[in-house]
Amino acid sequence: MASSPVLRIGCGAGFSGDRWDAAVPVVRTLVRAGGPAVLMFETLAERTLALAQLQRRRDPDAGWEPSLERFLRPVLADCVAAGIPIVGNFGAANPRGAAACIQQLAAALGLPPLRIAVVEGDDLLESLAPQRLHDLMPPAIAGKALVSANVYLGAREIAGALRGGAQVVVTGRVADPSLALGPMLAHFGWAMDDWDRLAAGTMAGHLLECGAQVAGGYFADPGVKDVPDLAHVGFPIVEMHADGRFVVTKAAGTGGCVDRRTVTEQLLYELHDPAAYLTPDVVADITRAELHEDGRDRIAVRGIRGHARPPTLKATLCHEGGWLGEGEISYAGPNAAARAKLAGEIVRERLRSQGLGHLRVRCDLVGVSSVFADDDGRWNDAHALPDAPDVRLRVAAASEQRADVELLTREVLALYTCGPAGGGGVRTALTPRLGSASCFLPREWLAPRWGFVA
Amino acid sequence: MSTVLLHALAHARTGDKGNRSSIGLVAFDPADWPLLVEQVTVERVAALFATRRPTRVARYLLPRLHALNFVIDDVLDGGVNSSLNLDTHGKSLSSLLLTLAIERNHSQETR
Numbered sequence: 001m002a003s004s005p006v007l008r009i010g011c012g013a014g015f016s017g018d019r020w021d022a023a024v025p026v027v028r029t030l031v032r033a034g035g036p037a038v039l040m041f042e043t044l045a046e047r048t049l050a051l052a053q054l055q056r057r058r059d060p061d062a063g064w065e066p067s068l069e070r071f072l073r074p075v076l077a078d079c080v081a082a083g084i085p086i087v088g089n090f091g092a093a094n095p096r097g098a099a100a101c102i103q104q105l106a107a108a109l110g111l112p113p114l115r116i117a118v119v120e121g122d123d124l125l126e127s128l129a130p131q132r133l134h135d136l137m138p139p140a141i142a143g144k145a146l147v148s149a150n151v152y153l154g155a156r157e158i159a160g161a162l163r164g165g166a167q168v169v170v171t172g173r174v175a176d177p178s179l180a181l182g183p184m185l186a187h188f189g190w191a192m193d194d195w196d197r198l199a200a201g202t203m204a205g206h207l208l209e210c211g212a213q214v215a216g217g218y219f220a221d222p223g224v225k226d227v228p229d230l231a232h233v234g235f236p237i238v239e240m241h242a243d244g245r246f247v248v249t250k251a252a253g254t255g256g257c258v259d260r261r262t263v264t265e266q267l268l269y270e271l272h273d274p275a276a277y278l279t280p281d282v283v284a285d286i287t288r289a290e291l292h293e294d295g296r297d298r299i300a301v302r303g304i305r306g307h308a309r310p311p312t313l314k315a316t317l318c319h320e321g322g323w324l325g326e327g328e329i330s331y332a333g334p335n336a337a338a339r340a341k342l343a344g345e346i347v348r349e350r351l352r353s354q355g356l357g358h359l360r361v362r363c364d365l366v367g368v369s370s371v372f373a374d375d376d377g378r379w380n381d382a383h384a385l386p387d388a389p390d391v392r393l394r395v396a397a398a399s400e401q402r403a404d405v406e407l408l409t410r411e412v413l414a415l416y417t418c419g420p421a422g423g424g425g426v427r428t429a430l431t432p433r434l435g436s437a438s439c440f441l442p443r444e445w446l447a448p449r450w451g452f453v454a
Numbered sequence: 455m456s457t458v459l460l461h462a463l464a465h466a467r468t469g470d471k472g473n474r475s476s477i478g479l480v481a482f483d484p485a486d487w488p489l490l491v492e493q494v495t496v497e498r499v500a501a502l503f504a505t506r507r508p509t510r511v512a513r514y515l516l517p518r519l520h521a522l523n524f525v526i527d528d529v530l531d532g533g534v535n536s537s538l539n540l541d542t543h544g545k546s547l548s549s550l551l552l553t554l555a556i557e558r559n560h561s562q563e564t565r
Contacts, residue, residue, distance in 0.1 A: 046534075046535075047534065047535065218467070219465075219467075221465070224461070224465075225465060261465060261480065261482075264478070264480045264519050264520075264521055265465065265466075265467040265478055265480060266467070267478075267519070268467065268469075268476075268478030268480075268516075268519075268521060268523050269467055269469045269478065270469030270470070270471060270476060271469070271476060271478070271523060272471075272474075272476055272512075272523075272525045273512075273514060273525075274514050274516055274523055275514075286516070286519075287516065287518075288518060289518065289519065290518050290519075291519065303518070318535075321535060321536065324538075360538070362538040362539070364540065366540075370539075370540055370541075371539060371540055371541040371546040372546065372547075372550050373505075373539075374505050374506045374507075374531060374539075375531040375537060375538045375539065378505035378506075378507075379505040379506075381505075382504075382505050394540065396538040397538065398536070398538060433535065433536070434535055435535050435536060436472075436533075436535050437472075438472065
């Protein structure tokens with residue numbers, strides 16, 4: 001890409017479950033603006049990658065983002081025509097599989113073969129000796145069967161692939177903001193120790209990575225924080241300058257809003273120490289960051305500083321985590337909460353008397369007390385719970401043994417005839433669980449790389 | 455003096471990493487930021503989350519953003535992969551923070 005005063009980066013998805021049509025107005029806006037632009041997709045939560053690894057075990061060609069085709073079909077031809085590269089971590093546990101899918105999609109759309117690059121080296125199950133991996137496992141998960149082990153790579157390989165002319169860059173696990181920083185490195189040629197600029201690019205990526213969350217999504221509170229046309233909320237676009245100043249805005253002709261409030265909430269989202277946001281590329285510091293209004297739905301961000309990147313990289317290890325069992329039943333009208341509470345006590349007693357007294361059984365009275373409460377019920381003991389006209393009991397427990405939690409669901413079902421008066425609408429679910437833990441490892445152990453796929 | 459919910463003065467968003475919850479709290483009106491600093495203290499937040507047994511509460515001040523960032527350790531029943539809560543991420547905990555009562559004097563009310 002030739003050097004230009006502004007690089008635009010639009011976000012087409014902020015998680016695997018995001019809207020399939022969100023990228024369309026983003027790409028339309030990027031095309032109309034002209035000038036260099038990149039479209040990024042962030043679809044890889046911690047758990048998503050472990051699920052992808054399980055899929056790949058069953059089918060060696062699978063293990064990439066299941067909605068990949070649905071995300072790209074509406075925008076791929078326009079991006080190719082306008083020279084807008086696409087960067088996404090939709091490769092999950094199988095970037096080459098995702099690349100093959102994209103190549104097939106291009107052919108189906110009548111496009112010539114694309115230059116698709118994959119970034120690899122994040123998968124520790126492939127790249128580390130088993131003993132070394134074993135030694136990395138925190139004591140809390142020692143002896144567990146690992147499903148996935150992936151290190152968060154940085155922006156360098158993405159930048160290399162774009163400099164090499166990639167039209168699409170497919171990654172597995174990379175730090176989410178690196179999906180945006182990579183294109184900035186390629187475009188502006190920032191040095192890998194230009195910490196202030198790397199930090200600015202990282203925080204711009206941080207604001208983009210959750211999609212609508214910076215543009216009025218996850219924000220509305222009717223009468224307090226109203227958001228226009230949230231049903232068509234626009235996804236964000238960053239306009240980055242060579243010196244690290246940037247503007248956050250959103251796709252034209254969409255709902256939502258970008259203002260100081262939405263940007264501040266998202267700037268702090270999942271940050272711990274605001275002076276030290278650790279990524280593989282840089283340690284970012286937002287303590288002197290300033291936001292300025294720059295027109296409608298435009299916020300200029302300045303004052304982000306950076307410090308030398310950490311010597312280690314973070315990895316997430318996922319292991320098989322047994323089963324979650326859940327059962328629900330509703331009670332309404334006079335004395336509803338008392339009947340729901342009694343139903344929960346009956347399920348507890350039934351499990352205890354059948355030898356499962358060791359299980360931690362959680363009872364929620366949805367409509368009275370649920371998500372604020374803790375698993376051990378201390379919140380419910382500490383607060384006077386009111387009656388309510390319409391209450392849903394939810395009982396939940398987890399166990400290594402499927403049969404244990406299956407019994408829980410049977411006992412909720414049996415409340416129909418054996419429980420309190422007037423219970424209805426039983427639903428039950430059994431879900432396999434994944435556990436996870438984090439660890440840190442030296443960069444020297446890894447060999448991240450990028451390459452074109454045939 | 456009068457009492458208002460924090461919800462009337464500030465907005466908030468929760469994030470999670472493992473068993474740790476982080477909540478960004480932002481004043482609607484920059485002039486209210488000192489009131490938040492004075493009254494939304496580590497001790498009050500720890501008390502609000504007491505039934506979740508926090509092992510540490512850290513508070514960071516961001517005067518230029520009129521914001522505070524709270525980091526609350528070990529309050530998610532193990533986190534997204536092991537909690538039995540419907541809200542395994544603890545996303546709703548920002549709304550719990552906004553239930554705090556804030557005392558205002560007359561000059562602060564009329565602002």
